[in-house]
Amino acid sequence: MAYANATQTAEFGFTARFTAFKNSVAQRMARYRVYRETLVELESLTDRDLNDLGLSRAGIKAVALEAAYGN
Template sequence: MAYTATTTHTGASLTERLTRFIAKAKEAYTLRAEYNRTYSELQGLTDRELNDIGVRRCDIKDIARDHVYCS
C-alpha cells in the first residue's frame, strides 16, 4: 500500500520572510549598538560619579540591558 503526502505552503513568500529577517537583524543591530553605547558611557564614569547617581559598577551591565531591552 502506498501513501502520498501532500503539503501546501500557506505562509509568507520567500521575499516576505527575507524582508522580515533583514528587518529583525537591523533592529537587533540597532539595539546592540544602543546597549554598547549605554554600557560604555556608564563604564566611563568615575566611581564618585557613579556613587552620585546611585549606581554600583557591578550593576552597569544589568542597567544597560534593562535600559535597552526592557524599555
C-alpha cells in the same frame, strides 16, 4: 473529485521572509548598539559619578541591559 489548491509564488514568499529577517536583524543590531553605547558611557564614569547616580560598577551591565532590552 474536486479540490481546492492554494499556491503562493516562491518569489513573494521569499521576499516577505527576507524582508522580515532583515528587519529583525536591524532591530537586534539597534538594540545591541544601545546596549554597547550605554555600557561604554557608564563604564567611563568615575566611581564618584556612579555613586551620584545611585549605581555601582557591579550594576552597570544590568542598567545597560534594561536600557536596551527592557525588563
